[in-house]
Amino acid sequence: MTGERxxxxxxxxxxxxxxxxxxxxxxxxxxMPPYVLPGPGLVFSTLIADGGLLWxxxxxxxxxxxxxxxxxxxxxxxxxxxxxxxRLIEYSFYPYAVILQVTPVIAIAPLLLxxxxxxLAVLACAxxxxxxxxxxxxxxxxxxxxxxxxxxxxxYKASRWQVLINLKLPAALPQILAGLRIAGGLSLxxxxxxxxAAGSAGAGSGLAYRIAESGYRLNIPRxxxxxxxxxxxxxxxxxxxxxxxxLALRRWHESAVRREH
Amino acid sequence: MKSQAAPVVALxxxxxxxxxxxxxxxxxxxxxxxxxxxxxxxxxxxxxSTALRIIAGLGEASAGTVETSARQAGDIGFVFQDPxxxxxxxxxxxxxxxxxxxxxxxxxxxxxxxxxxxxxxAQVGLSDFENAFPRELSGGMKMRVSIARALVTEPxxxxxxxxxxxxxxxxxxxxxxxxxxxxxxxxxxxxFVTHSVFEAVYLSxxxxxxxxxxGRVFAEIDxxxxxxxxxxYRMSSDYAxxxxxxxxxxxxxxxxxxx
Numbered sequence: 001m002t003g004e005r006x007x008x009x010x011x012x013x014x015x016x017x018x019x020x021x022x023x024x025x026x027x028x029x030x031x032m033p034p035y036v037l038p039g040p041g042l043v044f045s046t047l048i049a050d051g052g053l054l055w056x057x058x059x060x061x062x063x064x065x066x067x068x069x070x071x072x073x074x075x076x077x078x079x080x081x082x083x084x085x086x087r088l089i090e091y092s093f094y095p096y097a098v099i100l101q102v103t104p105v106i107a108i109a110p111l112l113l114x115x116x117x118x119x120l121a122v123l124a125c126a127x128x129x130x131x132x133x134x135x136x137x138x139x140x141x142x143x144x145x146x147x148x149x150x151x152x153x154x155x156y157k158a159s160r161w162q163v164l165i166n167l168k169l170p171a172a173l174p175q176i177l178a179g180l181r182i183a184g185g186l187s188l189x190x191x192x193x194x195x196x197a198a199g200s201a202g203a204g205s206g207l208a209y210r211i212a213e214s215g216y217r218l219n220i221p222r223x224x225x226x227x228x229x230x231x232x233x234x235x236x237x238x239x240x241x242x243x244x245x246x247l248a249l250r251r252w253h254e255s256a257v258r259r260e261h
Numbered sequence: 262m263k264s265q266a267a268p269v270v271a272l273x274x275x276x277x278x279x280x281x282x283x284x285x286x287x288x289x290x291x292x293x294x295x296x297x298x299x300x301x302x303x304x305x306x307x308x309x310s311t312a313l314r315i316i317a318g319l320g321e322a323s324a325g326t327v328e329t330s331a332r333q334a335g336d337i338g339f340v341f342q343d344p345x346x347x348x349x350x351x352x353x354x355x356x357x358x359x360x361x362x363x364x365x366x367x368x369x370x371x372x373x374x375x376x377x378x379x380x381x382x383a384q385v386g387l388s389d390f391e392n393a394f395p396r397e398l399s400g401g402m403k404m405r406v407s408i409a410r411a412l413v414t415e416p417x418x419x420x421x422x423x424x425x426x427x428x429x430x431x432x433x434x435x436x437x438x439x440x441x442x443x444x445x446x447x448x449x450x451x452x453f454v455t456h457s458v459f460e461a462v463y464l465s466x467x468x469x470x471x472x473x474x475x476g477r478v479f480a481e482i483d484x485x486x487x488x489x490x491x492x493x494y495r496m497s498s499d500y501a502x503x504x505x506x507x508x509x510x511x512x513x514x515x516x517x518x519x520x
Contacts, residue, residue: 148345151319156362156414157334166361170349252348252394 038221046221047228054210054222058229061191061206064119065237068126069187073180075127076134083135084142084168085160101132105190109197122194122206129190130183137179141172174253177245184237192230207233269295269330269418269450270316276324276475277311285311287475289325293452295417298444300453300461300468302507304515308476309454313339313420316452330417335363338411340421344403346395346410353378353391356410363414381409384443401432408440412447421453425460437463438491445488458511462503463495470510472517479514482507 020040026032027039034042047054079097083090105125112121145168153163195208207226214222249256270293277286285308293299301309314320315327317339331337338359346355360367360374382388385405395403404424411419425433441464444451455461461468462484470480484503486494494500 146345148341148343149347151314152339152341152345152358153362154319155317155334155337155339156359157366158362162362166358167347170347173349252396254396 035218035220038224042221043224043228047225050222050225054207054226054229057205057207057210057226058233061188061195061208061230062233064122064126064191064195064206065188065233068123068190069130069180069184069237071123071127072130072183072187073134076131076179076183077138077176079131080135080138080142081164081169083139085164097132097135100128105129106193106197109194112194113198118198122191122198125194125197126187126190129193130187133182133186134176134179137175137182138172141175142168144175145171174249174255177241177248181238181241181245184241185234188230188234188237268292268328269297270452271328272312272316272322272325273328274325275312275315275322275327277308277315277320278323284475286315286322286477288477290478291469293450295330295450296448298451298453298464298466300455300465301471302455302458302461302468302511303471303476304456304473304511307471307473309471310422312476313422313452313454316418317420333363333366335359335367335414336416336418338414338416338419340404340407340411340419340424342423342426344395344400344407346403346406348395350394351391352382352387352393352395352398352406355395355406356381356391356413359410359414367414377413377415381412384412384446385409385439399432400428401436404428404436405439408443412443412449417449419449419451421451423454423456426456433460434492434495440464441488441490458504458508462500462507463490468507470507470514472514479517480510482510 024039024041027037032039038046079093083094105128108128109121109125112124115121116124149167149171150163153167158166191206192208195206196212198209207230210226211223211230214220214226246256270291272289272291275286275289275291276284278284289308289312291299291312301312303309311320315322316329317337318329318331319339329337347358350358356378357374360377378391379388382391385408387402387405387409390398390402390406395406398406407424425436428436437460440451453461453464465484468482468484469478470482471477472479482503486499486503
């Protein structure tokens with residue numbers, strides 16, 4: 001099995017090296033001007049040279065992403081619990097949560113920018129995109145509790161609150177964490193979409209704004225450098241949330257338990 | 262002895278019809294006295310689990326009267342067919358659950374409930390596993406945890422719904438013996454649902470043979486073999502005779518279906 005684990009690391013790295021090499025060769029052989037396609041070396045040196053500026057922008061985008069994520073996580077979980085406890089509220093509001101989800105955020109963003117201050121509009125976009133998977137997954141988890149365990153709680157005349165705290169929420173934890181993992185990536189997407197929509201309106205200093213701005217100025221190497229940072233941020237968010245999920249579930253849930261043969 | 266004769270469970274003409282129109286029970290009568298070990302025996306779908314759930318208060322009877330000696334939460338212990346443990350909680354946490362849920366009514370304080378958990382875990386032979394998670398235990402051990410949890414509130418009535426049906430035979434024999442030892446030690450009333458003639462004859466003082474669809478009492482058979490019953494009893498001609506008698510009754514009960 002260790003051989004396979006080594007392959008799982010070596011192969012993607014080799015793939016990356018191959019692509020970078022092909023990219024570099026193509027730029028050199030076809031004598032591509034950097035405002036059409038910069039080589040990987042130029043992208044990397046731009047990343048270093050513009051490091052201060054891009055780093056500041058990364059922090060702006062990340063803080064919006066994290067705020068949007070936290071609000072989406074809280075909102076999604078609380079809303080799912082409310083829906084679970086009061087069916088009538090669920091019937092009243094769930095369709096609108098779906099509508100909010102299926103309407104493309106890129107189409108909502110310009111409207112939000114009209115009615116909200118820009119920073120709040122960007123945050124709202126991140127929230128709208130990210131909260132639904134938390135809501136949907138938590139709802140699923142709360143509803144798929146073992147029927148016999150529910151009967152056991154009923155036997156001991158447990159209150160609704162006791163059922164929620166001691167049974168439904170812990171039972172839903174794997175699904176909640178799966179929802180959060182999706183929401184992490186989506187809140188970054190929401191923040192980026194909103195920044196780009198806002199970018200055309202003028203202000204802003206996040207990474208996505210830098211990409212839009214660099215595009216107008218034909219500073220293509222910086223576009224690539226900013227894109228690279230965004231991807232890395234997305235990867236980092238995914239890994240952090242995966243690690244949290246693994247730590248929370250590793251003692252008891254099948255998805256996180258390493259199989260022994 | 263008055264308490265010996267007092268009924269712990271009295272079902273009179275109980276009927277149960279599900280929403281889709283399935284008649285699970287019809288005119289079902291059952292009287293169980295304190296300290297008895299009674300088995301409900303019948304094929305799948307004869308309503309024996311339904312009867313058990315009605316006794317536990319987990320389902321309403323559609324007709325008839327249901328009386329039990331249960332006065333407050335925790336007076337009845339229930340063991341499901343599956344261990345039905347919370348996978349996120351350790352063994353001690355699972356066993357402690359009934360005390361936690363009934364804390365407001367029973368008011369068992371932390372020290373006493375700690376002692377109660379230790380006591381029942383010792384009774385089922387799992388004292389060394391209080392910190393294990395359910396997934397780390399074998400099927401038989403999980404079932405022991407489930408029994409310990411049912412006993413932790415010191416219920417006078419223990420209801421068991423085919424608890425050993427999913428276990429291998431060797432484990433089942435062992436758990437049968439341990440259950441009998443516990444019953445003799447604690448003198449609780451046990452109502453045990455099973456579809457195994459051999460298990461019912463091994464464990465019970467009295468066997469209620471049920472007809473399928475709708476579930477009714479077809480026959481009541483006393484098993485007067487003395488306790489303690491041990492593996493030797495399984496080999497005895499008495500045991501074989503009782504099994505024959507009960508199996509005959511079961512065959513006749515199954516022939517009743519649809520009549």
